[in-house]
Amino acid sequence: MSMSRKVPNEFFATMHYGAVPEAASLEVMTSFGQALLAIVSADGLSEKEREAFAEIGRHLGVPEEAIQQVLATETAKLDLAKILNGFADGPHARRMLYDAIVVAHADRYSEAERAASARVAQLLGIDASVLRAIEGLVDAELALRSVRAAVLGAKP
Secondary structure: OOOOOOOOOHHHHHHHHOOOOOOOOHHHHHHHHHHHHHHHOOOOOOHHHHHHHHHHHHHOOOOHHHHHHHHOOOHHHOOHHHHOOOOOOOHHHHHHHHHHHHHHOOOOOOHHHHHHHHHHHHHHOOOHHHHHHHHHHHHHHHHHHHHHHHHOOOOO
C-alpha cells in the first residue's frame, strides 16, 4: 500500500505551531509518531489521547493509514533509542514533544508521561530547560483556553 503525504491544513498549523512546518518525510513522521505515542501511553493510552493524536496527524497531512499504523504499535515493545537514532534537536523534534504534551493533556499529563517526555528529550539532545518551556507553553495555552471559553460563554 502506497501512502503519500497530504497537504497540511495551513490554518491549523499556523494556529498550532505559529507557522506551517517544513514538510517531513513519511519515515520521519512515523518515527516521531511512534515516539509521541510512547510518551502518551506511558500511563496507558486513553481514547481521548488516541483521538487527539489522530486529529493532529490528519490536520498536518499525515495519511490515515500511517496514523492507524502508528496507533496499532505496541508501545511496550518500542526501542526509543533505535527509533530516534539519527534525530536531534530541531523544529520537528520540538514540535513532536509539543504535540506529545498536548495529546497527553487530553486526559491529564501524568508523572509517567512527564518522565517519558524527559527521556525522549534527552535522546534527542533537547535541553531540559527547553522541555520545561514547551510544558509551560502548553500549560499557558490551556489556561488561555479556559479564559477564552469563559469570555465567549462556552463551557471548556
